[in-house]
Amino acid sequence: MAAPLPICWLNGEFLPLAEARISPLDRGFLFADAVYEVVPVYAGRPFLFVEHIARLERSLGEVRMAAPMARAAWAALLTELVARNGGGDMYLYLHVSRGADEGRNHALNPALAPTVFLMAAPLPATDPAVLENGVAAVTLADQRWARCDIKSTALLANVLAKSAAADAGATEAILLAGGRLREGSSSSVMVVHGGALSAPPYGPEILPGTTRELALRLCTRAGIPVRIEPVSEAALRGADEILLGFATRGILAVTRLDGTPVGSGRPGPVARRLQELFAAYRAELAGTPLLPA
Ligand SMILES: Cc1ncc(COP(=O)(O)O)c(C=O)c1O
Structure with missing residues (x-):
């Protein structure tokens, strides 16, 4: 950084x-x-x-x-x-x-x-190799507090999770609890099955992500089906694509999870489409006022 x-x-x-x-x-x-x-x-x-x-x-x-x-x-x-x-x-x-x-x-x-x-x-420019190859992630048990919907600076558990991912040569730690997907240590996590994008419902255990919200909106606009539903660990591991969303990096494809290829092992069509849609949306907003009149 x-x-x-x-x-x-x-x-x-x-x-x-x-x-x-x-x-x-x-x-x-x-x-x-x-x-x-x-x-x-x-x-x-x-x-x-x-x-x-x-x-x-x-x-x-x-x-x-x-x-x-x-x-x-x-x-x-x-x-x-x-x-x-x-x-x-x-x-x-x-x-x-x-x-x-x-x-x-x-x-x-x-x-x-x-x-x-x-x-x-x-703002770190995304390495073209990351766009081309995707990133690795590991899964970990979520050890954070019970109000992860609050963007609090109390990030010790996130820091330790991210460090464990880095120790394993991965970019992100994907946090699980009770056999279900929550989110990443500093990202929202979405999965793709059969061309549809799924994301877990919000609650006290997940931060509402600005990037995730935009991804869902842009998918809907582009005709990509969107589902808000609990994502089981099995659905995560069996996904065609796993996407990370963070404000500083936009959408990244996870292509290896715990050392195993995700889907084809390459960034999939929804990840690539969303990366294009984000770039187009940034251009669409250029020069517009920050606050609605
Ligand atoms: C725990 C957690 N979840 C999700 C996100 C994604 O939120 P956003 O897309 O607004 O950056 C972040 C970003 O920092 C985060 O720390």
């Missing part, structure tokens, strides 16, 4: 990332009492802005934090941060913690001002 871009925004001011400082009493640091978003930016324009801010607002509400600013203010701030970092393609990290207290108190102190931090980083 490339080093972040130089200019960040912390609690009301733009400043060099190297000079940004927060208190060690910040509850984000002490308790992971914070939520976040990752927003891709193409040609200077934040992608799926409303969807990301809506998810951030939902995460904040679920952990009893107020939205620190209105959508129009977020839009202006993101646009300015992108410009100050030179525009083009990048991704933005948005982090809202409950702020710094006078000590280490578990109980909430409603008087705290949140810590709001934004930084930018280069």
